[in-house]
Amino acid sequence: MPLQEKKILICVSGGIAAYKINILVRQLIKQGAEIQILMTPAAQHFVSKLTLSTLSKRPVFSDFYSENDTWNNHVELALWADAILMAPCTANTLAKMMHGQCDNLVIATYLSAKCPVFIAPAMDLDMYQHPSTQQNLALAEDFGHIVIPAETGELASGLSGQGRMAEPETIIDIFCQYFESSKKKSLTGKKVLITAGPTYEAIDPVRFIGNHSSGKMGFALAKAAAERGAEVILVSGPTSELINHQNIRVCPVISAKDMYEEVFKHYDQADMVIASAAVADYAPKEIAVQKIKKNDDSLTIELVKNPDILKTMGAQKKKQFLIGFALETNDEEEHALQKLQKKNLDMIVLNSLRDEGAGFKKDTNKIKILTQSGAREFSLKHKQEVARDILDFAEEQLLK
Numbered sequence: 001m002p003l004q005e006k007k008i009l010i011c012v013s014g015g016i017a018a019y020k021i022n023i024l025v026r027q028l029i030k031q032g033a034e035i036q037i038l039m040t041p042a043a044q045h046f047v048s049k050l051t052l053s054t055l056s057k058r059p060v061f062s063d064f065y066s067e068n069d070t071w072n073n074h075v076e077l078a079l080w081a082d083a084i085l086m087a088p089c090t091a092n093t094l095a096k097m098m099h100g101q102c103d104n105l106v107i108a109t110y111l112s113a114k115c116p117v118f119i120a121p122a123m124d125l126d127m128y129q130h131p132s133t134q135q136n137l138a139l140a141e142d143f144g145h146i147v148i149p150a151e152t153g154e155l156a157s158g159l160s161g162q163g164r165m166a167e168p169e170t171i172i173d174i175f176c177q178y179f180e181s182s183k184k185k186s187l188t189g190k191k192v193l194i195t196a197g198p199t200y201e202a203i204d205p206v207r208f209i210g211n212h213s214s215g216k217m218g219f220a221l222a223k224a225a226a227e228r229g230a231e232v233i234l235v236s237g238p239t240s241e242l243i244n245h246q247n248i249r250v251c252p253v254i255s256a257k258d259m260y261e262e263v264f265k266h267y268d269q270a271d272m273v274i275a276s277a278a279v280a281d282y283a284p285k286e287i288a289v290q291k292i293k294k295n296d297d298s299l300t301i302e303l304v305k306n307p308d309i310l311k312t313m314g315a316q317k318k319k320q321f322l323i324g325f326a327l328e329t330n331d332e333e334e335h336a337l338q339k340l341q342k343k344n345l346d347m348i349v350l351n352s353l354r355d356e357g358a359g360f361k362k363d364t365n366k367i368k369i370l371t372q373s374g375a376r377e378f379s380l381k382h383k384q385e386v387a388r389d390i391l392d393f394a395e396e397q398l399l400k
């Protein structure tokens with residue numbers, strides 16, 4: 001049974017879809033899972049504690065204190081779980097989760113959790129469509145949570161549209177797939193160092209030279225490597241990307257020089273390095289102490305070359321498997337191969353700005369991977385899938 005001995009904490013919030021939780025709990029238990037249920041105060045109007053505690057074979061908690069004055073330790077509850085499922089997740093609970101508004105046991109437990117979090121939203125269609133809900137769902141994905149989208153159909157309000165909580169079978173399938181794929185821990189015991197995002201090179205206290213890199217690719221790589229069991233150091237330039245995974249340590253930096261210094265604190269211990277950052281090639285020679293005033297018709301800023309972080313890593317390479325990125329606009333393969341050699345890399349990931357769907361700020365990417373001995377081209381995919389392709393390819397090379 002795929003869910004044998006998996007500890008699943010189900011947090012029920014106050015929506016009519018809570019009636020489906022009885023069936024879900026029964027089926028999860030049949031699959032061998034251990035279930036602990038928490039409820040928000042509002043959830044108790046929709047489903048009974050007695051039913052859920054009977055089905056889950058455990059007491060159900062909804063408050064920080066139980067009737068016999070025992071404290072329901074939210075930290076222990078969170079650390080017990082292999083996975084947390086927020087279902088049904090109302091707009092209110094979702095908003096509280098995303099903004100840390102910790103006014104009940106469910107949210108305190110969620111905030112204390114280190115395990116994967118699954119969210120099955122359920123609400124009326126206009127609430128689901130509202131930009132605030134959509135933004136919170138997008139934020140949940142940024143946090144690394146797995147959102148199980150609401151289904152379309154008849155709603156309790158009598159309206160019809162998207163907002164129905166996913167059916168128990170769908171939720172169970174997603175759990176089974178998740179636990180099946182997380183068995184693939186091919187990078188356990190490996191340290192993976194990843195650079196991501198742009199660098200900002202200060203001109204004065206207000207301005208900088210930067211670029212359009214969003215950091216999405218590097219963050220997707222960090223998540224994919226962590227899911228395979230690697231210990232990940234993610235050195236990232238300024239980005240709006242967020243990540244929360246027990247195997248990932250984020251080291252934020254601003255400039256190329258900062259990135260260089262941070263990277264070399266970790267390089268010796270790294271087994272694999274993925275340099276996906278768009279490092280600025282040049283930085284202003286002097287950083288003006290005061291904001292530069294617009295006096296003249298033209299302004300000249302002298303730029304000096306930044307250290308090439310990846311090239312330096314290549315020159316000092318011992319055990320590390322080095323992966324570089326090349327973003328090119330012309331003669332793509334030739335330039336990528338030159339970089340592979342000049343920087344002493346084991347493989348290079350090429351993306352061309354000429355490809356539709358690839359490049360800055362996009363959620364998708366189209367890559368070609370080159371090594372000294374060959375090349376493989378991939379189709380346009382979501383960056384999370386591209387990250388898995390890159391790691392699969394790297395692991396294949398390591399096994400050769």
Ligand code: C5P
Pocket residue numbers: 195256275276277278279280281306307308309310311323324325326327339
């Ligand atoms: O030479 P180019 O900038 O095109 O090389 C791209 C690759 O080198 C990327 O993997 C990038 O992260 C890395 N790089 C670096 N330090 C620099 C410039 C690029 O690590 N100063």
